[in-house]
Amino acid sequence: MVKGKRIVITGAHSPLGSAALKALQKHTNCHVIALVTPWHSGFAFTQTEDRLTILEQDLRLPLTQTVVREISRADIVLHFAWFRHADVHKATTVNKLIIRQILVYLPSASRFVFISSVGASAGTRSVYGKAKWEVAQVIEGKGGLVLVCGLVASDPPFGPYAILMRWIQKSWIRPRFFAPHVPVYLTPMKRLTATILMLTKRSTKPGVYRIFDTPATNLNYILVKFEGNFKFLRPLFPIPTWILIKTVNLLQGLNFFPASLLDKLLTFLTKDRAYLDSLEAVLGED
Numbered sequence: 001m002v003k004g005k006r007i008v009i010t011g012a013h014s015p016l017g018s019a020a021l022k023a024l025q026k027h028t029n030c031h032v033i034a035l036v037t038p039w040h041s042g043f044a045f046t047q048t049e050d051r052l053t054i055l056e057q058d059l060r061l062p063l064t065q066t067v068v069r070e071i072s073r074a075d076i077v078l079h080f081a082w083f084r085h086a087d088v089h090k091a092t093t094v095n096k097l098i099i100r101q102i103l104v105y106l107p108s109a110s111r112f113v114f115i116s117s118v119g120a121s122a123g124t125r126s127v128y129g130k131a132k133w134e135v136a137q138v139i140e141g142k143g144g145l146v147l148v149c150g151l152v153a154s155d156p157p158f159g160p161y162a163i164l165m166r167w168i169q170k171s172w173i174r175p176r177f178f179a180p181h182v183p184v185y186l187t188p189m190k191r192l193t194a195t196i197l198m199l200t201k202r203s204t205k206p207g208v209y210r211i212f213d214t215p216a217t218n219l220n221y222i223l224v225k226f227e228g229n230f231k232f233l234r235p236l237f238p239i240p241t242w243i244l245i246k247t248v249n250l251l252q253g254l255n256f257f258p259a260s261l262l263d264k265l266l267t268f269l270t271k272d273r274a275y276l277d278s279l280e281a282v283l284g285e286d
Helices: 015-027 065-072 088-105 128-142 157-172 191-203 219-230 241-254 257-271 273-278
Strands: 003-010 027-038 053-058 076-079 112-117 145-149 151-153 175-177 186-188 209-212 236-240
Touching: 003 015, 003 065, 015 027, 015 157, 015 191, 015 209, 027 175, 053 065, 065 088, 076 088, 076 191, 088 112, 088 128, 112 128, 112 241, 128 145, 128 209, 128 257, 145 191, 151 157, 151 191, 175 219, 175 241, 186 191, 241 257
Parallel strands: 003 027, 003 076, 027 053, 076 112, 112 145, 145 209, 151 186, 175 236
Antiparallel strands: none
Protein backbone atom coordinates (compact mmCIF):
# COMPACT_ATOMS: atom_id res chain seq x y z
CA MET A 1 0.00 0.00 0.00
CA VAL A 2 1.24 3.48 -0.91
CA LYS A 3 1.26 5.87 2.03
CA GLY A 4 1.40 9.57 2.58
CA LYS A 5 1.14 11.14 -0.86
CA ARG A 6 -1.37 13.87 -1.59
CA ILE A 7 -3.11 13.61 -4.96
CA VAL A 8 -5.23 16.41 -6.40
CA ILE A 9 -7.77 15.35 -9.04
CA THR A 10 -9.38 18.08 -11.13
CA GLY A 11 -12.66 17.16 -12.79
CA ALA A 12 -13.15 14.44 -10.18
CA HIS A 13 -16.86 14.33 -11.04
CA SER A 14 -16.13 13.27 -14.65
CA PRO A 15 -16.21 9.58 -15.67
CA LEU A 16 -12.40 9.31 -15.85
CA GLY A 17 -11.87 11.46 -12.77
CA SER A 18 -14.25 9.27 -10.78
CA ALA A 19 -12.49 6.13 -12.01
CA ALA A 20 -9.12 7.52 -10.90
CA LEU A 21 -10.54 8.44 -7.51
CA LYS A 22 -12.01 4.97 -6.99
CA ALA A 23 -8.70 3.31 -7.89
CA LEU A 24 -6.72 5.51 -5.50
CA GLN A 25 -9.16 4.94 -2.65
CA LYS A 26 -9.20 1.19 -3.20
CA HIS A 27 -5.51 0.49 -3.77
CA THR A 28 -3.55 3.21 -1.94
CA ASN A 29 -3.40 5.15 1.29
CA CYS A 30 -3.00 8.43 -0.58
CA HIS A 31 -4.97 11.44 0.54
CA VAL A 32 -7.08 12.52 -2.45
CA ILE A 33 -8.29 16.07 -2.92
CA ALA A 34 -11.18 15.92 -5.39
CA LEU A 35 -11.92 19.21 -7.14
CA VAL A 36 -15.47 19.41 -8.50
CA THR A 37 -17.34 22.26 -10.14
CA PRO A 38 -20.01 24.01 -8.03
CA TRP A 39 -22.78 22.66 -10.27
CA HIS A 40 -21.63 19.16 -9.31
CA SER A 41 -21.92 19.86 -5.59
CA GLY A 42 -24.03 16.72 -5.23
CA PHE A 43 -20.95 14.66 -6.14
CA ALA A 44 -21.63 11.25 -4.61
CA PHE A 45 -18.56 9.84 -2.96
CA THR A 46 -18.09 8.36 0.46
CA GLN A 47 -15.27 9.80 2.52
CA THR A 48 -12.92 7.07 3.75
CA GLU A 49 -11.58 8.07 7.15
CA ASP A 50 -9.53 11.20 6.48
CA ARG A 51 -8.22 10.25 3.03
CA LEU A 52 -10.66 12.23 0.88
CA THR A 53 -11.32 15.94 0.69
CA ILE A 54 -13.94 17.24 -1.75
CA LEU A 55 -13.64 20.90 -2.73
CA GLU A 56 -15.83 22.97 -5.04
CA GLN A 57 -13.94 25.18 -7.48
CA ASP A 58 -14.78 26.73 -10.83
CA LEU A 59 -11.29 26.51 -12.30
CA ARG A 60 -12.00 29.36 -14.71
CA LEU A 61 -12.07 31.70 -11.72
CA PRO A 62 -9.25 32.61 -9.31
CA LEU A 63 -8.49 29.69 -7.01
CA THR A 64 -9.69 29.84 -3.43
CA GLN A 65 -7.08 29.91 -0.70
CA THR A 66 -8.08 26.37 0.31
CA VAL A 67 -7.48 25.05 -3.21
CA VAL A 68 -4.21 26.99 -3.48
CA ARG A 69 -3.01 25.41 -0.22
CA GLU A 70 -3.84 21.90 -1.45
CA ILE A 71 -2.13 22.39 -4.81
CA SER A 72 0.97 23.86 -3.18
CA ARG A 73 1.51 20.69 -1.16
CA ALA A 74 0.33 18.16 -3.76
CA ASP A 75 2.65 15.35 -4.83
CA ILE A 76 0.65 14.85 -8.03
CA VAL A 77 -2.10 16.74 -9.84
CA LEU A 78 -4.20 14.55 -12.16
CA HIS A 79 -5.88 16.99 -14.53
CA PHE A 80 -9.13 15.65 -15.99
CA ALA A 81 -11.03 18.96 -16.00
CA TRP A 82 -11.76 20.39 -19.42
CA PHE A 83 -13.65 23.43 -20.69
CA ARG A 84 -15.44 22.77 -23.99
CA HIS A 85 -16.37 25.52 -26.42
CA ALA A 86 -17.32 25.66 -30.10
CA ASP A 87 -14.66 28.32 -30.73
CA VAL A 88 -11.13 26.92 -30.73
CA HIS A 89 -9.57 30.19 -29.54
CA LYS A 90 -11.96 30.39 -26.59
CA ALA A 91 -11.46 26.73 -25.66
CA THR A 92 -7.68 26.98 -25.90
CA THR A 93 -7.43 30.28 -24.02
CA VAL A 94 -9.60 29.20 -21.09
CA ASN A 95 -7.94 25.80 -20.69
CA LYS A 96 -4.45 27.32 -20.82
CA LEU A 97 -5.52 29.82 -18.16
CA ILE A 98 -6.82 27.01 -15.94
CA ILE A 99 -3.58 25.06 -16.19
CA ARG A 100 -1.26 28.02 -15.81
CA GLN A 101 -2.88 29.14 -12.58
CA ILE A 102 -2.52 25.61 -11.19
CA LEU A 103 1.15 25.50 -12.20
CA VAL A 104 1.77 28.79 -10.42
CA TYR A 105 1.15 27.09 -7.07
CA LEU A 106 2.42 23.58 -7.84
CA PRO A 107 6.01 23.13 -6.53
CA SER A 108 7.13 21.53 -9.80
CA ALA A 109 5.53 21.16 -13.25
CA SER A 110 6.80 17.56 -13.26
CA ARG A 111 4.02 16.78 -10.76
CA PHE A 112 1.34 17.81 -13.25
CA VAL A 113 -0.31 15.01 -15.27
CA PHE A 114 -2.51 16.12 -18.15
CA ILE A 115 -4.97 13.64 -19.65
CA SER A 116 -5.01 14.32 -23.40
CA SER A 117 -6.99 12.69 -26.21
CA VAL A 118 -6.32 10.59 -29.30
CA GLY A 119 -8.23 13.30 -31.15
CA ALA A 120 -5.38 15.75 -30.48
CA SER A 121 -2.60 16.24 -33.03
CA ALA A 122 -0.92 19.03 -35.00
CA GLY A 123 -3.26 18.60 -37.97
CA THR A 124 -6.49 17.63 -36.24
CA ARG A 125 -9.77 18.89 -37.71
CA SER A 126 -11.92 19.19 -34.60
CA VAL A 127 -12.05 22.11 -32.16
CA TYR A 128 -11.71 19.69 -29.24
CA GLY A 129 -8.63 18.07 -30.76
CA LYS A 130 -6.99 21.39 -31.63
CA ALA A 131 -7.52 22.75 -28.12
CA LYS A 132 -6.22 19.56 -26.49
CA TRP A 133 -3.15 19.67 -28.73
CA GLU A 134 -2.36 23.31 -27.95
CA VAL A 135 -2.75 22.76 -24.22
CA ALA A 136 -0.63 19.60 -24.32
CA GLN A 137 2.17 21.61 -25.95
CA VAL A 138 2.12 24.02 -23.01
CA ILE A 139 2.30 21.17 -20.49
CA GLU A 140 5.11 19.38 -22.30
CA GLY A 141 7.02 22.62 -22.71
CA LYS A 142 6.88 23.34 -18.98
CA GLY A 143 8.07 19.84 -18.05
CA GLY A 144 4.77 18.19 -17.24
CA LEU A 145 3.47 14.74 -18.14
CA VAL A 146 0.92 14.21 -20.93
CA LEU A 147 -0.98 10.92 -21.06
CA VAL A 148 -2.88 10.34 -24.30
CA CYS A 149 -6.05 8.39 -23.59
CA GLY A 150 -8.28 6.61 -26.09
CA LEU A 151 -11.81 5.27 -25.73
CA VAL A 152 -11.84 3.69 -22.28
CA ALA A 153 -13.22 0.16 -22.51
CA SER A 154 -14.66 -1.26 -19.31
CA ASP A 155 -17.01 -3.95 -18.04
CA PRO A 156 -19.59 -2.76 -17.24
CA PRO A 157 -19.27 0.01 -19.83
CA PHE A 158 -19.28 3.64 -18.72
CA GLY A 159 -18.80 7.09 -20.22
CA PRO A 160 -18.49 7.43 -24.03
CA TYR A 161 -17.98 3.66 -24.39
CA ALA A 162 -21.40 3.05 -22.80
CA ILE A 163 -23.00 5.79 -24.91
CA LEU A 164 -21.68 4.18 -28.11
CA MET A 165 -22.95 0.76 -27.01
CA ARG A 166 -26.45 2.05 -26.19
CA TRP A 167 -26.67 3.93 -29.47
CA ILE A 168 -25.75 0.85 -31.48
CA GLN A 169 -28.13 -1.46 -29.61
CA LYS A 170 -31.05 0.97 -30.05
CA SER A 171 -30.34 1.77 -33.69
CA TRP A 172 -32.69 0.43 -36.37
CA ILE A 173 -29.75 -0.21 -38.71
CA ARG A 174 -26.34 -1.88 -38.55
CA PRO A 175 -23.96 0.87 -39.69
CA ARG A 176 -20.65 -0.05 -41.33
CA PHE A 177 -18.03 2.60 -42.02
CA PHE A 178 -15.67 2.37 -45.00
CA ALA A 179 -13.55 4.57 -47.30
CA PRO A 180 -11.72 4.87 -45.02
CA HIS A 181 -12.35 2.65 -42.01
CA VAL A 182 -12.63 4.52 -38.72
CA PRO A 183 -9.75 3.70 -36.33
CA VAL A 184 -10.60 3.40 -32.63
CA TYR A 185 -7.83 3.47 -30.05
CA LEU A 186 -9.03 1.55 -27.01
CA THR A 187 -7.72 2.11 -23.50
CA PRO A 188 -8.55 -0.82 -21.17
CA MET A 189 -9.81 0.46 -17.84
CA LYS A 190 -7.31 -1.79 -16.05
CA ARG A 191 -4.44 -0.07 -17.85
CA LEU A 192 -5.75 3.39 -17.05
CA THR A 193 -6.02 2.64 -13.34
CA ALA A 194 -2.70 0.75 -13.31
CA THR A 195 -0.99 3.74 -14.91
CA ILE A 196 -2.43 6.11 -12.31
CA LEU A 197 -1.31 3.81 -9.51
CA MET A 198 2.15 3.57 -11.07
CA LEU A 199 2.47 7.36 -10.98
CA THR A 200 1.97 7.30 -7.20
CA LYS A 201 4.83 4.83 -6.77
CA ARG A 202 7.61 6.20 -8.97
CA SER A 203 8.45 9.25 -11.03
CA THR A 204 8.13 9.22 -14.80
CA LYS A 205 10.26 11.26 -17.18
CA PRO A 206 8.26 14.28 -18.44
CA GLY A 207 6.91 13.91 -21.96
CA VAL A 208 4.00 12.55 -23.97
CA TYR A 209 2.98 8.91 -23.55
CA ARG A 210 0.14 6.74 -24.79
CA ILE A 211 -1.99 4.54 -22.58
CA PHE A 212 -4.14 3.18 -25.43
CA ASP A 213 -3.73 -0.05 -27.38
CA THR A 214 -1.96 -0.14 -30.73
CA PRO A 215 -2.64 -0.82 -33.49
CA ALA A 216 -6.06 0.81 -33.66
CA THR A 217 -9.21 -1.31 -33.80
CA ASN A 218 -11.54 -1.03 -36.78
CA LEU A 219 -14.76 0.60 -35.53
CA ASN A 220 -16.80 -1.99 -37.44
CA TYR A 221 -15.43 -4.77 -35.21
CA ILE A 222 -16.65 -2.90 -32.14
CA LEU A 223 -20.06 -2.38 -33.72
CA VAL A 224 -20.41 -6.13 -34.35
CA LYS A 225 -19.58 -6.79 -30.70
CA PHE A 226 -22.15 -4.29 -29.45
CA GLU A 227 -24.88 -5.51 -31.79
CA GLY A 228 -24.84 -8.91 -30.11
CA ASN A 229 -27.97 -10.96 -30.68
CA PHE A 230 -29.72 -8.10 -32.49
CA LYS A 231 -27.52 -8.17 -35.58
CA PHE A 232 -29.84 -10.37 -37.69
CA LEU A 233 -32.92 -8.24 -37.07
CA ARG A 234 -31.68 -5.03 -38.71
CA PRO A 235 -30.35 -4.21 -42.18
CA LEU A 236 -26.71 -3.41 -42.86
CA PHE A 237 -26.16 0.24 -43.73
CA PRO A 238 -22.80 1.07 -45.37
CA ILE A 239 -21.58 4.62 -44.67
CA PRO A 240 -18.71 6.16 -46.67
CA THR A 241 -16.67 7.90 -43.98
CA TRP A 242 -15.34 10.61 -46.29
CA ILE A 243 -18.88 11.65 -47.23
CA LEU A 244 -19.91 11.73 -43.57
CA ILE A 245 -16.93 13.95 -42.72
CA LYS A 246 -17.76 16.35 -45.56
CA THR A 247 -21.38 16.43 -44.39
CA VAL A 248 -20.30 17.26 -40.84
CA ASN A 249 -18.08 20.07 -42.14
CA LEU A 250 -20.99 21.45 -44.18
CA LEU A 251 -23.41 21.31 -41.26
CA GLN A 252 -20.92 23.12 -39.04
CA GLY A 253 -21.14 26.10 -41.38
CA LEU A 254 -24.95 26.10 -41.51
CA ASN A 255 -25.63 26.07 -37.76
CA PHE A 256 -28.47 23.55 -38.12
CA PHE A 257 -27.16 21.18 -35.45
CA PRO A 258 -25.48 21.75 -32.06
CA ALA A 259 -21.84 22.65 -32.70
CA SER A 260 -20.68 20.49 -29.78
CA LEU A 261 -22.38 17.38 -31.20
CA LEU A 262 -20.85 17.86 -34.65
CA ASP A 263 -17.41 18.50 -33.16
CA LYS A 264 -17.61 15.31 -31.09
CA LEU A 265 -18.50 13.35 -34.24
CA LEU A 266 -15.60 14.92 -36.16
CA THR A 267 -13.22 14.12 -33.29
CA PHE A 268 -14.33 10.48 -33.33
CA LEU A 269 -14.05 10.07 -37.11
CA THR A 270 -10.66 11.73 -37.71
CA LYS A 271 -7.34 10.83 -36.08
CA ASP A 272 -3.66 11.21 -36.96
CA ARG A 273 -2.70 7.53 -36.94
CA ALA A 274 0.97 8.11 -37.80
CA TYR A 275 1.42 10.42 -34.81
CA LEU A 276 -0.52 8.22 -32.38
CA ASP A 277 1.27 5.03 -33.39
CA SER A 278 4.63 6.74 -32.82
CA LEU A 279 4.00 7.52 -29.14
CA GLU A 280 5.87 5.61 -26.46
CA ALA A 281 3.74 3.57 -24.08
CA VAL A 282 3.65 4.58 -20.44
CA LEU A 283 4.80 1.93 -17.98
CA GLY A 284 1.51 1.02 -16.27
CA GLU A 285 0.77 -2.70 -16.45
CA ASP A 286 -2.67 -4.23 -17.01
